Amino acid sequence: MRVRSAFAFAAITLAALPGSAFALQLNNTAGCLLDLVQNDGMEPMAGARGNEMVSRVVALVDSAQSTLEVAAHEIDHPAIIKALQKAAARGVAVRVYTDAKDVLQKVEQKSANGALGRSVAQRTNLERLMRGSDGTFGTSDDILIQAESPIEAAVRETGARIRAGLPVAPDGLPRASYKVASYTFVDQPIIAPGIVRRTITTGHLPTFRAPSTTRMHHKFIVADDKRGVTGSFNFTLSGAEGSQFDALTGAELGHRQQMIFFDNPQMASGYVRYFDALWGGSHGPASVDAGLREPSPGLLDFDVTNCGFPVRIMFLPNRNAATSLIGEIEKSSSSVQFEFFAFEEEKFIRAIYKQAVDRNIEVRGIIDERFYSAFADVVRSKIGAEADQFFLGTLNGKPRVEKSRLFRLLHSKTMIIDGAGGANPMVITGSANFSISAFEHNRENIVVLRSPAIALQFVGELRRFVNASRVNRAGYCSALQRPEDPEPPSELTSLTEDD
Incomplete structure (x- = not known):
């Protein structure tokens, strides 16, 4: 199987890596x-x-x-x-x-x-x-x-x-x-x-x-x-x-x-x-018996038409949304890159792997360490040994999907398709982890931005963040930890995919 290099992120410089909150237009x-x-x-x-x-x-x-x-x-x-x-x-x-x-x-x-x-x-x-x-x-x-x-x-x-x-x-x-x-x-x-x-x-x-x-x-x-x-x-x-x-x-x-x-x-x-x-209504106190008007899946999804490029807002739960986004992955010609708190929906992982095998796309990602094992379990148990090596680098120690080294959570939920060039450039972001619970049970929203320029910006930010996060635990200022809390906060051990 011929696939792209696993080291795409390594090429970007570590200069001027902001470590705090900041804005980009x-x-x-x-x-x-x-x-x-x-x-x-x-x-x-x-x-x-x-x-x-x-x-x-x-x-x-x-x-x-x-x-x-x-x-x-x-x-x-x-x-x-x-x-x-x-x-x-x-x-x-x-x-x-x-x-x-x-x-x-x-x-x-x-x-x-x-x-x-x-x-x-x-x-x-x-x-x-x-x-x-x-x-x-x-x-x-x-x-x-x-x-x-x-x-x-x-x-x-x-x-x-x-x-x-x-x-x-x-x-x-x-x-x-x-x-x-x-x-x-x-x-x-x-x-x-x-x-x-x-x-x-x-x-x-x-x-x-x-x-x-x-x-x-x-x-x-x-x-x-x-x-x-x-x-x-x-x-x-x-x-x-x-x-x-x-x-x-x-x-x-x-x-x-x-x-x-x-x-x-x-x-x-x-x-x-x-x-x-x-x-259950607009601008007034909610009534107990108003009843949640459950719309048909996708009924309240909408397009934004005044940005100069297509923008789509999707609301979950909606299995059709997952099918639509998998279709976008299947159109990728160059790359799929992502950062997720939780990524454990087999259909998405399988679609990405298939594109890598069939079309030699670049694949890179980073997942919060608390849900990295869930991603790995899906790859190993449901897709197979070759996918295990491809995503996790089990044999050569060169994973394409990394485990976050952040002291706290990697809580973003973003996928970039063809971000550095390709036929289907877009950013998929919002509140939803790529999990069964998100697409079939939870109330979530997803923003799809079909813009080559914006996709390229997100790729740059993902690469910068991955490089910076690799040294985060070692560089964490231990003097700022309270004496009674020498270890990371205990609530991190009890987190669920609801977070």
Whole structure:
């Protein structure tokens, strides 16, 4: 089998490798401004300038004059929470659609590596948003929160409530009686009402499906139906600076992220249409019995036509989306390169391998070390020994797909086809890992940018990042670690593909 060299990344110079968050302009035409903002998570002394990715999100929120739609798998960054509260206080209608968290009782029963603390913190941060700047629910600065299943308030965790600046008891919050899977709640203080899937019979409690059956995995914000952001960043402190300690010391040691900021009313309105379908209506409080209008797969996908090149936005779950993207891989004539938190969908891996065998395309990639073994297992068990050698370099120690050496997560989700020349140049990015759960179960969005110039920019950034990340662990500034935490944070051992 004749294939291209495995060392394409090695040729690029290591000079001027930024290690913090920074922005690159992708497009600047009338009506279509696109910027790529990245977080490398490799700068122990970023100083007082602040994280560019967080600053841009805050600026987007601060720009809103009438509406903000926030679809966030998680949100806990203090600066972003404060910006959303300020927006609501000045009269902006703020809606937050978030992931329906596993019920606390279930987390308590199955808790490992701090999962309960994380679940409680998720709830206290959402309640802070819900109460607004004045800390009182039922006033004009409240932020509307919704999820597919109800999110119960943290009631017994008084210490966590006090630390979050909340009242000791969740007084004043709405209450509801309902069931989530096998868990029953009676007169429970709630943060999000959830959307009823079915009622068992008249007189019985409304019943919601278990959150673990699907994840609301989006990370997008739209302001005033005109501009917004989407990508891999969960709007969390760990995703940007790394930890509160890192942020206070001026470090940027968060996760590797890529975000697309857009100033384009056509693109923004398409995201808002989708958001309204999730919400069950537009610009108002979500009704428990509104019912999630499940569109046919692809119904709310849309094209952006005013950028000077084709842009396609796709929403998941949608098996047809996977088929479409595999078709793009099958059209590649030169290269497929990628960086992923998780990449374990056999159909994509097999399509890439087939192109390498049949058309001698260049293949290079990097995967977060926590999911590298899952990728390797698919290659070895489902594709075969030759693919094992091709992707992983098992026999010669020269892998085409590397394991990330970042201290924290490689959290981006990006594939570049024919990025350095070829018949089908494009960038595929967004919130979705290339996994079965992403395409068949989760709520995700994918941005497809068909531009040779943008594809080339992404290739350059991927090569720069791979070279820089190879020395990241060795170069990590151990002096910035707290004495009681000499090892990487323990929560990294409990991460799932939901992150």
